[in-house]
Amino acid sequence: MEKEKRDALKALIVLVLISGFTLDYVAGESYCRxxxxxxxxxxxxxxxxxxxxxxxxxxxxxxxxxCVCPIVTPQMAALIDVNYVVGVIRSCGRRVPHGFKCGSLTAP
Incomplete structure (x- = not known):
């Protein structure tokens, strides 16, 4: 009986951990959207x-x-003038290191 209780407790702990990771992922996706x-x-x-x-x-x-870089696909990257975008971002005061990769784009 003691072994069954330990096994049930272990299963419950694993379930709680998995649920927590899933909720964090869903909340993260919702936040990024x-x-x-x-x-x-x-x-x-x-x-x-x-x-x-x-x-x-x-x-x-x-x-x-x-939140942004994972959605930059090669198809989207083909439509973007990376020099213009990086220039605008830098002009707004956000640092963009040379060679920074964002999805399928690489900063000049």
């Missing part, structure tokens, strides 16, 4: 190559790269 939405809304004017406004610069500085 919201961060990307706010960034896109704040920086729409960049599509027309207009100077970024204060709100856009604020979002470019605050949005975690872990």
């Amino acid at each position: 919201a961060q990307r939405r706010v960034l896109v809304n704040a920086c729409k004017r960049l599509l027309l190559r207009l100077t970024p406004n204060a709100e856009c610069c604020d979002r470019l500085r605050k949005t975690p790269t872990r």
Whole structure:
């Protein structure tokens, strides 16, 4: 009987750990989706190559790269002028090291 209780307790602990990791992942994805939405809304004017406004610069500085870089596919990278994007990000005060990789892009 003692062994059954220990096995049940171990199974319960594993279940709790797995549930915690799953919830963190779901919460992380939800957070990143919201961060990307706010960034896109704040920086729409960049599509027309207009100077970024204060709100856009604020979002470019605050949005975690872990939320943006995973969605930069080779197809998306082909549509992006990396020199322009990196220049805008740097002009807003966010450091972008030379050679920094973000998805399928590499900073000049």
